[in-house]
Amino acid sequence: MTNFLERVNEATEAVRALFPETPLQENDYLSRKTGARILLKREDLSPVRSYKIRGAFNFFRKALGAGARSELFACASAGNHAQGFAFVCRHFARKGVVFMPVTTPQQKIDKTRLFGGEFVEIRLIGDFFDDCYRAALTFAETEGAHMVPPFDHKDIIDGQATVGREIAAQLGRTPDIMVLPVGGGGLSAGVTRYFRERGSAPRFVFAEPAGSPSLKESLVVGRRVKLSKVDNFVDGAAVAEIGREPFRHLKDFPADSVKLIPENRLCATMIEMLNIEGVVLEPAGALAIDTLKDFPRKEIKGKTIVLVVSGGNFDFERLPDVKERALRFEGLKKYFVFRFPQRPGALRDFLQVLGPEDDITRFEYLKKSARNFGSVLIGIETKDRRNFDILAKRFHETGWAYQDITDNDTIAGLVI
Structure with missing residues (x-):
């Protein structure tokens, strides 16, 4: 039986069939601004403009490699997971059904359909994510389909851990600090475990939206907490409860390792990166960059810091709202x-x-x-x-x- 590092190595080699490693780019603007050496892991440059394709691909690969009885797959998502899922369905030529809320913007529906082509069917169910998630679970049980979760599964975490393996190979050494955005926790669980098991872990910092601090609250009390209220503005990371499997890997981190990012301040970072660097980021994709505002300059001066830029699927119809929030913050x-x-x-x-x-x-x-x-x-x-x-x-x-x-x-x- 292969161990975790071996599984991640295999997943990394396998995912090369879809796309080359995403760049690890030193950013001169942020480096000069902070006095640190800032490197951006550009997951927004994957084929679906987010890292979610990695976990979905690994889940499919493992299910099909194990001789899955069913070749039908299903997921519930209104965002990046749906697009990664659709891309992988087409790659493996397997039928997939994506359940989305009726309220999903048409742009996201169209992109999911574009990536999946003839292999993906989209079903719009309910006004909220919970409605379509229940429908997806019922469908998977009734039809015998494989339910592909967005973060709460071992194979998903192994797939997201390939981000960590690429960073280690590209940098050639362990960075001083690594900042990871957190939603359901699959990316953070995979990357932190990869570096820890290599025996050379950096200082990890987690970036979470202030309006949905599920990891922070869970670390404070030492068990998973389901939030009673979630601000959905940072839709790619607005999760009411951290995943069970991810939390198993993250539960030993101190609560103060999580930085809570105010949504309006995040908008200012998005506008700054767009206007100065020409980088289009979705709210969740800007989380790690925004944490730089919380580090005292003397604390990070001269240090090497890796920021994982998790996604760039930004709907420009939201730009007026983002600009408005940025102006109010400033x-x-x-x-x-x-x-x-x-x-x-x-x-x-x-x-x-x-x-x-x-x-x-x-x-x-x-x-x-x-x-x-x-x-x-x-x-x-x-x-x-x-x-x-x-x-x-x-x-x-x-x-x-x-x-x-x-x-x-x-x-x-x-x-x-």
Whole structure:
């Protein structure tokens, strides 16, 4: 029986039938910015623009190699796992059924169909992932199909571990720090185990969305925790419960090895990488890069740091929302509700308070709160965050009554 390292070596050699190793690129911009040597493992440059193809391929390879009685496969996914699954179905010329929520964006449906071609059938079931996941499980049981999980399986973890083997071969030594994005935990479990069993593990840091900290919460209490609420913005890593098998490999890491990444700050990183480096990243793909903002410069100066860029399947229809969140994080855009007088010239008086770098991006009456006043939602964008301090002083001096709702999630969620 082969051991883990042997299995990963075999999986790495086998996956070369699909694509060459993804690049490990030194990034001059991030290196100069941090004072460290920053290398990006570009999983966004795989054939399906994410690492998920590795685990799916290894699962298929092992199932077919073991003389699987059924040649029918199934999965539930609205993202990268579905696309990796579809690509592998076509490679092995095996029939696959992908279950997706009805709410899945058409772009993701089209890409999955493109990768799978005639070998993949897509079924849209339910409004939420849990609905289509149950449907996929029922289908697999009824039809005798192989259910291909996104992360919670030994063969999936072995496949994702090929990322670690490639990094070790490309770098030629162990990095000082390695940052891994975490969703269900398959990638992190595979890569950490690979380096640990080689006997030369770096310091591992895990990047998790602040709105879905399933690994962090589980490490705090020492057992898997299912979150009661998940922010789905980082859709590639928004998981309510870390996988059972991945957690078995990750449970000994300290809770403070997990960095929780604020979603709005993550958007600023995505825009920065797009504008400066020309690199298109999905939210989950930017997680590892964003952690650099949490390291004191003196702590990482001169160190070699590998960041796994897990995916680049970004739907550009989301770009306005990403830019909006980035501006709010950087303090360059705010939303206010003003008590606006209902008289001629009121808007002109308000505009005179604004500075030369201040721009109104939204003006909307919400309701008439009294006969002579109305509540008005006003969005203001500026070029320097310090301009808002000047504005606040001017509003006070001129007697404008208002409330800053930028960071009030409850009100902002209703009116912005």
